[in-house]
Amino acid sequence: MGKDRSVALITGAGSGIGRATALKLAEDGCAVALLGRTKDELDKVAGEISSNGGETLVLVADIADHASMQAAVEMLLTWKNRLDIVVANAGVNGVWAPIDALQPDEWDRTMAINLRGTYLTLHLTVPHLRRNGGGSIIVVSSINGTRTFTTAGATAYSATKAGQLAMVQQLAVELGQDRIRINAVCPGAIDTEIDDNTSTRDLDRLDIVQPPQRQQIPLTGGTPGTAQEVAAVIGFLASDAARHITGTPVWIDGAQSLIR
Secondary structure, eight states, X not given: OOSSOOEEEEESTTSHHHHHHHHHHHHTTOEEEEEESOHHHXXXXXXXHHHTTOOXXXXXXXXXXXXXXXXXXXXXXXXXXXXXXXXXXXXOOEEXXXXXXXXXXXXXXXXXXXXXXXXXHHHHXXXXXXXXXXXXXXXXXXXXXXXXXXXXXXXXXXHXXXXXXXXXXHHHHHHGGGTEEEEEEEEOSBSSSGGGGEEEOSGXXXXXXXXXXXXXXXXXXXXXXXXXXXXXXXXXXXXXXXXXXXXXXXXXXXXXXXXX
């Protein structure tokens, strides 16, 4: 990574895939800025990184609020005055319900966090990647909305994940001239806490047949993947080993999305 450490910003860094990615990039030698809404969670991750000799900065911000995100990016630049890697990971499952039961405010909240939040992250960081001569962006999307459309009631969530992949592919062309690469990871079932922010309603009305549990993930006999497995792919996409890869979705799902 040269004389100076690469600097990485990770949103949603307090738990799950964000936490695992922060630990992975710190292990790879990056100085890591941890962004999220829950300071206690971020502080714990920062403590883990610091105890292993890593450099870290905690940024408490609302991913969907422009002023909050702008202040966080300004703090990051005061800290290191450079940015090399951006991992747009923050997101929610939101409410899963039939389209006629899904309320406008529920739709708007999922859009605000997952799509507006991704937009703001890129809107505010791309100029600094460009100033630094390039960099790598990884957006955490999902199999939902990109290769799978059988998750009952997940219309809003799937729409945001499809939108994220469209953003990645559009921006791969736009940002290539600036030596900025952008890719997406699309996890399937992963053993994280994201289900804690999922609310479901009236799903018994939606008759979508799923394979038996043991067959849902062919590679593992139904066992979900881990956040560390996703982080390993993010680490690769952030590294020089992936220097000719951009605009590419990587499905991390043990073939789950191929049978659903």
